[in-house]
Every structure is written in structure tokens, then in C-alpha cells.
Amino acid sequence: MPSAAPLEVTLGQHSLAGDKGLNQDFHGAVVPTGSALYFKGIAVALADGIGSSPVSQVASAAAVRGFLDDYYATSEAWSVRRAAQRVLGATNAWLHAQNQRGDARFDKDRGYCCTFSALVLKGRELHVLHVGDTRIYRVHAQALEQLTEDHRVHLGADRSYLGRALGATAHVEIDHHCLEAEAGALYLLASDGAYERLDAAAVHAALARWPDDFDAAARSLAETARARGSTDDATVQLLRIDTLPPHEAQPWQAQRAQLRLPPPLAPRMAFEGCTLVRELHASARSQVFLALDHQTGQHLVLKVPSVELREDPDALDRFLLEEWVARRVRSPHVLQAWASERAREHLFVAMAYVEGQTLAQWMTDHPRPDLDSVRGLVAQLAKGLQALHGKEMLHQDLRPENVMVDRSGTVKIIDLGSAHVAGLAEAAPAHQATRIVGSLQYTAPEYFVGGQPTAAADLFALAVLTYQMLSGQLPYGLQVTQLRQPADLKRLRYVPLRHHRPELPAWLDAVLLKALQPEPARRQEAVSEFVHDLHRPGGALLQARALPLVERDPVLFWKVCTVLLGLGTVVLAALRVLGR
Known part of the structure; x- marks a missing residue:
């Protein structure tokens, strides 16, 4: 799928060996085309091996090559930060393993270690990744603005050592921060053999001499560093952002x-x-048909946009999102896209057909299900959500109508058109990140007060479904839909499950209440923890105090208070009479 809008840069790079003759720096860049340009962006990377090691040039080459190869092989749904840190974590583990097999396990200064810095330009964002003391600068008219922090520990008297480097330890922390990209901005990546001898004037002088050849400008800067007294390997990379895609660009606009x-x-x-067999569903967003594929003889589901959407480009883009997400998630508990790769003439979505019933119908058929049956369904739903979360995706519209239970009892999450995809959100307009796209009754409270989407929101929706399957009611009624300000969260009152089903165990309310906390940080850390608590609650949950009356039944609480106040008034009046 081609990029919907241009992202263009000018790039140049060069490296000179120092007095040792063996260049322990390594550099590289990738400027992809097509879908990789939109989903992954442009990457520029530099590594510098530690001078005391006879094999650090192997480490620096492995770091840059591994990053530029493997970063583009990660899921398109992943954010830059997750993809980069996964790749660099794997590279660090490999380098550290080499050290542990040789003499470097006793002397790290002679091992497979290197510093690393990279820029990734994706959409309208610039991601800075860094460990060690290579540097990234933004070049201004009269100064170099350092964007990275040197991980070097100074001991005084010109003595120092690297506090962080790839390969030095089993685990490494990679600095990451994201900047807003600007057209015309110029960036410099350099090893210490270059940046210690360069300034903004030298950079601008090289570009003035070689305005149309950034490779020559980079070579000129490396030579300038050598001429100014550098004896170390000197590597320079220059990146200028020429044009940026518009804010509204989406990957499927071209499609x-x-x-x-x-x-x-x-x-x-x-x-x-x-051949269209029958209409399955119609809504304000789509018209859904059961269809028979002429080539395979199998049934599938075809979705076409409703008449109301046809003049709304943004809505049509989100309509196409469902199949895109389905093709990138592999789970028996998430609806799959139709396998055919036939060329298409019309805009539609093709999904696998599930013969069964929605969870809404299941709840109608099972108004008071036993706890084990519900736990079995919830465990399957959790596996589907985990498959999405593993790809940095959120469903955002988990509700009874969006869950299918097939004839064998397998649960499948359907309707992925409201999904939040971290890798796409990086390039989306900021206002789209917090908008409510799901059904209000199942939407987490943080969405109503401007919070950011996280996996905790899907956990909240899963807990609402669990509560609803067991009771036929919603845990907060319609209170959540009335939230407007963060302070409103404190006024939410959970209705205990045992108010509807007193025969259920007391600890179940403690598990559900934790998952349904208005503040996402107070919920379980993941849907897997919620499922574990439903089956094997820990001591704290088993010993959870009984909910006070004001939380169990606020109306009854105030009625009791009113009666007690009335009785107190009568008693006080009687005492006054007797006292006279």
C-alpha cells in the first residue's frame, strides 16, 4: 500500500578511520518506499565501538545492521518505541552472550560493546533512540543543540568510563524521546571522534560548499575533524527533513x-x-451480508459502508481499518479476515463467517449462568484481547454484540473497526487519540475525562461484560456516561454483584471492583491477572472487607440515616421535656 502523502529527506553520511587504522564506527540508513515508509518511517543509525576492545567493530556493525534489518521486520502495528527497543534488546542480549563465552566476561573493556544512536522519522514525529556517548544534534544557525545525553561517568582528572553501552550487561536501558518533526530541520549524528572537533559554523560551511551533495558535506566534516586534531574514528551523518505528510494522512487513502x-x-x-445470501446486519456505519465465494464454495461476511458514510473520508478510512487489523492478529479468539487475495474493484471488508450467536443472545438464553460458565467465556475473551494487546492494539468497543460464540463454544471478538493501533496513532492527528469510538456503557471512565487509551480500558470493558453476564445489569448503571471532569470519577458508585446474586462468593465483588476502578492505574495490570483472580483470588481479595452500606446500596444508606436522624430528634425532644 503506497504512502498517502510525501515524506522526503536529504541524507548524507561518511566515516574516516582514526590513527589505529581499524574503523570501529559503523553507520547506515534506510529510506523505504510504499507501506514501509508510512508504517515504519526513515531510519538513520550510528554505532561506535569502544576503543579498548579488539572486537568492538563487530559489535557496532551488528548493532546498526541488526537495527536497520530487524526494525523493518517488526509488526506494522507496533509503535516506534516498542519496535526499536525490542530489536535493540535482542541485539544487546546477543552481544552480551558473546562476551560471556570469552575473556570479556572478566574484562568488559575487551568485549563486544558499542554505543548506539538512531533517528527514526515517521509521519510528523521524530524519534530519538540512544545509549552511550555517540550524539545527535539539531543544527541551528549558530549552535548545535544536543538531543542525547552522554552515558559517561566522570571520575575526575580526565578519567571517565561508559555507564551504559550495548553488550555491557544482560539488560540495557535505551533512551527514547519523541519530537515534533519540522520541515527544513537539519540533524547531525556523530561519533566522539567527530563531534569533539565540530561546531555549527563548520556544518554550515560544509553545506554551503556541497548544497546538493550531503555525502560530500559529511565527508568534508569528517575531514575537518581530522584536520582539527582528532585521532579517533570520525563518523558524520546529516539528515534534513524536506517535506512532511499532512496531519490527516492515513495509510489507506491511496487504496x-x-x-x-x-x-x-x-x-x-x-x-x-x-453471491450475497442474506443481510446479517445493518447500522449507521455498515451493511453486512452473508456471501458465498464462487471460487472456494465457502461462506464469508461482506461489509460495505452505509450510505451515511460514503461522503465521509475519515469514516471510510476507519471502515477499512477492520480488515487491516484482522490480517495482523492471529488468534482463534479474534475474527479473521477472509483469506482471498483477489483484486478488488469496490470498497468493502471481507471477514470469515462465524456460525453461532452473539454474546448478547447468549445472555438472553442464560439469564443466571453459573460462575464456571462465565469464567470459561471470560478466559477466551481475555486471550483474544491479549493477542490484540501483544500487537499494541486496543479493541475499544468490547460489548455483547461484538462477541460471537460459535457452535463449539469458541468465543471470538468481532468488529475491529474501532481499534486503536499504536503504530498508526503516532501518525494520526492528536485529537483522534482520545475520542470515544465505542459504546458508552462499556467505555472506560478515563475516555470521558480526556485520559489516554491503554490496555486497562479493554480490561474495564471485559469486567463490565463479566458483571453483566452474571447479573444482567451494569456495575455503574449509566453513571459512567455522565462523566465530564476528572473530579467526577470520585462520585462513581459500584453496585455490588451480590446485590443481584447473593449466592455468589463475596470475593468475586472484590475482584470485579478492582478491575472496574475508575482510575486505570488501580486495576489489575493485565487481563491475564484479572482472569487469574477470577479463578484463584489471592489472600488480599479473599480477605477483602465487606463493602460498606453506602457503596452496596446508597439509597438504603441515606434512608437509614434519615430514620436514625429522625429517631435522634425524637429522643432529644423527649429528654428536654423530662428535664423540665
């Missing part, structure tokens, strides 16, 4: 532009190599 909107559809029509 959407090539597809026609579907004609009015009806059962028994032929459409895109299929």
Missing part, C-alpha cells in the same frame, strides 16, 4: 482512492466474485 463505492446491494446479487 480508497483506487476503489469504487459499492452499488446498492441486496440478497441473491453477484458482487466481487460472490
